[in-house]
Each structure stands twice: as C-alpha cells, then as structure tokens.
Amino acid sequence: MSEKKLQDKVVLITGTSPNIGGGIAEGLAEVGAKVVCVDIHPENANRCAAAIVKRGGQAIDEVCDVTNEEQVKTTVERAKSAYGGVDILVNSAVIFNQKGVLDMSLAEWTRQTSIILTGTFLFTKYVAQQMIDQKRQGNIINIISTAGHQGQPRNVGYCTGKSGLLNFTRSVAMELVDYGIRVNSLTPTATDPNEGIERAERWGQPIKNIQQLRNVFEPFRKGAPLRKLPSPRHYAKAIAFLASDDAEMITGMDLRVDAGTIARYWAWTPEN
C-alpha cells in the first residue's frame, strides 16, 4: 500500500498475533498510522510493535486482558498519553476453542464469549468516550468471521460471539452517529497461512509444522469461489478504506473480504 491514507492517525488494535491482527497492524502502519498494539500475551504486543518500528513506523505495545475493565481503561489512557488519543479502534481480540454445545464447559463458553463480546464492548465504550471527549470523529471496526454469518457445527462459542458482533456493530453505529463516529465490521474468512508464517518467522516466533498448517487450509481454498484465500494484507487494505475519508458515508455496514464464500450457492463447489 503506497498511499499514506492514514498518515498520523492513531490506531489501537486488540489481538496482535503474527497472523491476522499483526498483519492488520503492520498494514495500517505502512499507510502512515501510529499503532498501539494490544494483546494479553506480551510477546505478541511487543513483537508486533517492534516489527513496525524496525520498518520505520511508530508503535507501542500494551499488555491487556480485554475482559478486565480496569486494564482496558488503563490501556486507553496510555494510548492517549503516548499519541494524544485514538482515531481508529480495531477490535480483533479472540480465542479459538472449537467445541459444540454438548462438549463445551460453561467456563469455556463464558471465557470465549467474554473475550469476543465483552472485550469489544469495553474497548468500544472507553475509546468511544475518549473520542467524544476529544471531539475526535473516529472509526471503530469490529472483526467478524464467515463463521459469524453461518452455522459452523461444533464451534458454538466462536460462531455466537462473532455473530453477536454483527448487530453490536449496527447498534453502536446508530448510537454514535451524533458524535461523527463511524462503526463498521469486517468479515474475513479462513486465511491463507503463508503471510502469517513469514511474519511469525520475522518476529522471531517461527511456526513448527508449516506444511501441516498449509494442508489444513487447502480444503478451504478449494471451497472459495475465487479459488484462493485472502491474506492479512487484504484485511488491512479493507480496514484502511473503512477508516479513511473514502468511506465517509459508510457506517453500520459489514465489509466481507471472504473470496466470495458467503455469497456462494450452497450446492455449488467451485472446483466442480
């Protein structure tokens, strides 16, 4: 991305592993954003920020449990101390735990849905309030998933949480229109693993069993109408668009970067 469409904008992104979140963080830094990399794992936040700095961008790292209200408040305040405030919030924090209603414990359900829903609620609450207090007409982008649109079996916490974020996005978008804050969502799908593999290597967190990982995603690729899967850089470009003035008339909308998977007629498989 050569155009600096987010020059000097401050992005706070939750969930900065080397795959999707880290890819979005690096991609937004490439178009000029200063990035607050937030993760519960110190190495994810730290290495994401370090990777951006090494490429000439500006970033800081913040360790935060998105379900802890005091930690969220502190993180938002620290973003303000470092960069003056937040222009763009990307709610990407998630955990994966593929279980169904029959085998998932209540504790696991609560933890997963809390991270996805409550984490998004808390960061949206405190970042939006800061934007309002500063009269900053910012942007909030919530990361969904194709599993938030469809009934994937035995992934009930993830499906439910991500689906909930769709209408959370619409409700909050309507609530914040009077403040000039736009709220949208982005729907990724199963993501091509190669960019994440390269990023993890570059961050000093090399992935073991690379071929095994690639094999996992091959069936998803075959089912994608475009016959290939998106990479994190595609999500970063879409978020840069949503957060830019080019999208000034877009709010409450879900932008799918899914290679056509949700639009696909159920009885048709692209390879046939």
Next chain:
Amino acid sequence: MPRTSKEEYIRHIAQSLNLPPEVIEKLVAPRAEGDDRDGGWKIFRMVTVADLQPYGLEGRLAAPGARTILRSIVED
C-alpha cells in the same frame, strides 16, 4: 528481506523513535554473513541516558512505551 545500507536501517529506527540518527548509530551492528533479517543489521544494546544527554533527550526514555519498544528490538 534484502540487505539494506546501514544508513537506511538507522534512518528507519531514528524516524520511528524520533531520536537523532547519531544516537541510533551507536547501537547498530551488522548481523552475521548470510543473516539478512532486518536488512542485515541489528540493535545490539539498549540506549542509555548517557547516549541521550548530549541532545537533552534523556527524558525521552520516560515516555510511555519508549523504553519497552527499544528494549524489544535489542539483540544482545
């Protein structure tokens, strides 16, 4: 990542951290032959107050995140 010049590496880090290139230059060393990570260069030690005092920038280390970020890219 292809090898880059020392000057370009220093320029990126200095720009990112908003520190004088002369300060960053003291912290930079070449990587081993064949190791092209980060263009073939690395930060081998942490910046100190003494490094920053000639420029009146010793307070910069107190800025939120600054010390953490600089320590994160040090490979000693």
